[in-house]
Amino acid sequence: MSTPTRIVIDTDPGIDDALAIMLALASPELEVLALTTVGGNTGLGNTTENALRLLHLLGRDDILVGAGADVPLVRRDSRPDEATHGADGLGGVRLEPAPRGADARGAVEMLVDVIEGSDRPVTLVALGPLTNVAALVAARPDVAARLERIVLMGGGARVLGNMTPAAEFNIWFDPEAAARVFAAGVPITMVGLDVTHQATTAPGDWDALRTDDAGPVARAVLGMVDHYTRFYLETVGTELTAQHDSLAVAVVVRPDLVTTRPAYVDVEYTGALTRGMTVVDLDDVAKHSPTADVALEVDAAAFGELLVSRVVELDRSLR
Ligand code: BDR
Ligand code: CA
Numbered sequence: 487m488s489t490p491t492r493i494v495i496d497t498d499p500g501i502d503d504a505l506a507i508m509l510a511l512a513s514p515e516l517e518v519l520a521l522t523t524v525g526g527n528t529g530l531g532n533t534t535e536n537a538l539r540l541l542h543l544l545g546r547d548d549i550l551v552g553a554g555a556d557v558p559l560v561r562r563d564s565r566p567d568e569a570t571h572g573a574d575g576l577g578g579v580r581l582e583p584a585p586r587g588a589d590a591r592g593a594v595e596m597l598v599d600v601i602e603g604s605d606r607p608v609t610l611v612a613l614g615p616l617t618n619v620a621a622l623v624a625a626r627p628d629v630a631a632r633l634e635r636i637v638l639m640g641g642g643a644r645v646l647g648n649m650t651p652a653a654e655f656n657i658w659f660d661p662e663a664a665a666r667v668f669a670a671g672v673p674i675t676m677v678g679l680d681v682t683h684q685a686t687t688a689p690g691d692w693d694a695l696r697t698d699d700a701g702p703v704a705r706a707v708l709g710m711v712d713h714y715t716r717f718y719l720e721t722v723g724t725e726l727t728a729q730h731d732s733l734a735v736a737v738v739v740r741p742d743l744v745t746t747r748p749a750y751v752d753v754e755y756t757g758a759l760t761r762g763m764t765v766v767d768l769d770d771v772a773k774h775s776p777t778a779d780v781a782l783e784v785d786a787a788a789f790g791e792l793l794v795s796r797v798v799e800l801d802r803s804l805r
Contacts, residue, residue: 493510493610493611519600527571536581544800552589559666561660577714609637613731623667635672650760677737685786686726686727707797736789745784
């Protein structure tokens with residue numbers, strides 16, 4: 487096996503974030519250096535507590551956790567996505583408290599230390615609103631420039647919105663931050679709704695975990711998946727749930743899972759109807775230099791197999 491890719495994960499757990507974190511920790515292709523948390527699916531207090539408890543559940547209290555921004559840079563009418571993820575962010579699944587709190591350094595200071603302290607480039611996987619990432623880029627552009635790349639779950643090129651008809655949740659939540667990140671000059675892979683809406687799992691995919699002697703990891707996964715499935719059934723009328731954030735992690739594990747196209751991407755943050763929309767110049771109409779590699783197609787079957795098999799292995803290894 488070649489040297490693992492070093493990653494930091496900026497996240498707002500969040501059910502699909504939690505599964506994405508599990509996928510990352512279960513993947514020998516990755517070395518997870520730190521988690522940083524942001525307000526999004528639920529408030530920062532919950533996302534930080536959820537990150538700490540998830541790591542404790544998975545026996546990884548050694549991984550740094552830094553708390554970041556609770557509110558967006560500018561926008562003041564963003565609201566958590568409680569319908570999708572529950573008021574606590576994990577669909578009501580109760581996890582054991584962790585024996586520690588977040589690191590005294592905040593998210594940005596921690597990111598700076600971790601990126602500067604690594605003797606090889608680090609990939610930043612961003613699974614929530616881009617507030618912390620924008621703060622890093624603003625505070626320390628020299629450190630951001632050392633990143634291998636940013637792989638972010640957010641936006642859409644042809645499939646535009648899940649929060650509004652024009653906007654995906656993470657970009658909608660903090661569009662000013664997203665605009666600054668896309669303009670930062672750091673290589674970006676954008677994993678948006680074009681591909682994440684196809685990156686689904688069905689309840690039956692998790693049957694390997696539904697045993698009489700299910701351990702705490704299996705119980706947590708099934709509890710979250712059940713909540714997420716109920717939400718999808720009620721709102722979309724399907725049992726297939728989009729594993730948005732896991733696809734972003736999977737793209738680092740196996741880049742061949744998606745086909746990307748370089749394109750200029752900007753973010754609309756003033757439009758009354760389109761605030762939070764990613765404007766993706768797929769046909770190079772404006773003749774700007776590309777700012778991101780935009781994922782347009784996905785091998786959804788291979789992704790689903792990777793996610794479920796890795797999470798099942800993780801559960802077995804912790805029994
Ligand atoms: C994104 O928004 C959140 O609900 C999910 O965690 C994911 O990061 C999908 O639009
Ligand atoms: Ca998320």
